[in-house]
Amino acid sequence: MYRSGAVMAWNVFKFCAALRGLGSIMILVVLGVVGVTYYAVVVCNYAPALVDGDLDSLIAVAVLILFHSLLVMLLWSYFSVVFTDPGSVPPNWRPELDEERGDTDPLTESEFGTASSDPVNLRVRYCRKCNQFKPPRCHHCSVCGRCVLKMDHHCVWVVNCVGALNYKYFLLFLFYTFLETSLATLALLPHFVAFFSDGEIAGTPGNLATTFLAFVLNLAFALSVLGFLIMHISLVAANTTTIEAYEKKTTPKWRYDLGRKRNLEQVFGLDRRYWFIPTYSEEDVRRMPALQGLEYPSKPDFDAQEF
Structure with missing residues (x-):
C-alpha cells in the first residue's frame, strides 16, 4: 500500500515537471498561430486588396x-502575463490580527503542525511545503513550487x-484574443466559402491552404476562448478565483463579494x-492594497467560511 502511494506521488511530481518543460513550446504555439493568421489575413488576402480600388480597398x-x-493589444497583454510575477509571499511575512473581528484566516492544528492554545495561531494559514505563513487567498502551486498570491490557476499557455499581480492581464489577453480571432474568422469567411464554390479561386495553392488553416484555427480558438472568457467574467463579478469557486462549493455567501x-x-x-490596457495607474497601485495581493477588503462583520 505504501509502495503504491509512493509511486503515485512520484508520478504527480513528474507531471508537474513536464508542465514546466512545456512552457517554451506553448509560447511557440501561440506565436505560430499568430503568424499563420497574420500571413493569411494580411499577406494573402487584404494587403493585396488595397490596390483593387472602390469598396474592396x-x-x-x-x-x-x-x-x-x-494584435498589438493581444501581444501586449499576453507578454504582460508571461513576464509579470503573479505575486510571491514576502520573506518573513506574518499575519496580522484583525483587532475589530479578533481573528484572521483559519487553520487547523494539523495544518499548522503544532497544537496551540493561542486563538490567534489557530486562525492563521501555513504552507508546509514552503514552510511559511500564507496570506489570505494565497495557494501553493505545485508546478511553480511556491505559494502564489490570490492564485487562480497555473496556465501552460502563458508559462x-x-x-494577484497578473490576473487583469490574463483577462485582457482572453478578451483581445476573442476579438482578434473573431475578426480573423469573419475576415476569412468569404475566402473560406469560396473553397466550396464552383468558380475559380485566385491565389497560389500555398496561400489557399494557409487561408483554410487560419480560418479553422481562429474559429476554434474564438469558440473556446469565449467560454473561458465568460467563466472568468462571472468569477470576477463575484470576486472569486477558479480555486476559490471550486473550494467553496455550495457556500451561499462569500466574504469578498462587495458587489459587481x-x-x-x-x-x-x-x-x-x-x-482595457495591461497596466495600472500609479494612483491605483498606491491606493488599492488588493492590487498587491496581500490585503483584501471584505464585508463588515461577515463570518465567512474560510479555507
Missing part, C-alpha cells in the same frame, strides 16, 4: 487597421501562474481609463 483598410490594433462594481475594481482598478 475601403474594406481592406478597415480590416487591416482593426486587425493590427487588436506562468495567474495570480467594487468587485471589478478589485481586479481592474479604480481608474477606468486603464481598464
Whole structure:
C-alpha cells in the first residue's frame, strides 16, 4: 500500500515537471498561430486588396487597421502575463490580527503542525511545503513550487501562474484574443466559402491552404476562448478565483463579494481609463492594497467560511 502511494506521488511530481518543460513550446504555439493568421489575413488576402480600388480597398483598410490594433493589444497583454510575477509571499511575512473581528484566516492544528492554545495561531494559514505563513487567498502551486498570491490557476499557455499581480492581464489577453480571432474568422469567411464554390479561386495553392488553416484555427480558438472568457467574467463579478469557486462549493455567501462594481475594481482598478490596457495607474497601485495581493477588503462583520 505504501509502495503504491509512493509511486503515485512520484508520478504527480513528474507531471508537474513536464508542465514546466512545456512552457517554451506553448509560447511557440501561440506565436505560430499568430503568424499563420497574420500571413493569411494580411499577406494573402487584404494587403493585396488595397490596390483593387472602390469598396474592396475601403474594406481592406478597415480590416487591416482593426486587425493590427487588436494584435498589438493581444501581444501586449499576453507578454504582460508571461513576464509579470503573479505575486510571491514576502520573506518573513506574518499575519496580522484583525483587532475589530479578533481573528484572521483559519487553520487547523494539523495544518499548522503544532497544537496551540493561542486563538490567534489557530486562525492563521501555513504552507508546509514552503514552510511559511500564507496570506489570505494565497495557494501553493505545485508546478511553480511556491505559494502564489490570490492564485487562480497555473496556465501552460502563458508559462506562468495567474495570480494577484497578473490576473487583469490574463483577462485582457482572453478578451483581445476573442476579438482578434473573431475578426480573423469573419475576415476569412468569404475566402473560406469560396473553397466550396464552383468558380475559380485566385491565389497560389500555398496561400489557399494557409487561408483554410487560419480560418479553422481562429474559429476554434474564438469558440473556446469565449467560454473561458465568460467563466472568468462571472468569477470576477463575484470576486472569486477558479480555486476559490471550486473550494467553496455550495457556500451561499462569500466574504469578498462587495458587489459587481467594487468587485471589478478589485481586479481592474479604480481608474477606468486603464481598464482595457495591461497596466495600472500609479494612483491605483498606491491606493488599492488588493492590487498587491496581500490585503483584501471584505464585508463588515461577515463570518465567512474560510479555507
